[in-house]
Amino acid sequence: MALTSIRDLYNGVIPVQTGILQNNSHYIKLSDAYLSTYKALVDLLDPQQLELFNRITDLQGQIDAMDAEFRYVQGFRDGAGIMLDVVGITFTE
Numbered sequence: 001m002a003l004t005s006i007r008d009l010y011n012g013v014i015p016v017q018t019g020i021l022q023n024n025s026h027y028i029k030l031s032d033a034y035l036s037t038y039k040a041l042v043d044l045l046d047p048q049q050l051e052l053f054n055r056i057t058d059l060q061g062q063i064d065a066m067d068a069e070f071r072y073v074q075g076f077r078d079g080a081g082i083m084l085d086v087v088g089i090t091f092t093e
Contacts, residue, residue: 010072
């Protein structure tokens with residue numbers, strides 16, 4: 001099952017409420033620590049090392065995005081399974 005509307009929702013094609021996570025103080029602290037550590041590391045690298053580091057972070061970002069999308073869609077599937085269970089319907093793929 002493609003679940004395109006759920007993927008569209010995740011990828012921002014369908015707008016959703018924003019700002020919930022960003023207003024979390026723990027999130028803000030982690031984000032600030034990440035950015036300051038990132039800047040400190042980048043300042044230590046020579047151009048060749050920086051290119052390699054950027055490649056690694058780009059690849060990690062792509063992997064993280066794919067994993068987050070999968071988990072987002074899976075969360076909807078899990079929720080649908082719970083709803084079916086609540087109303088007494090058994091579903092198997």
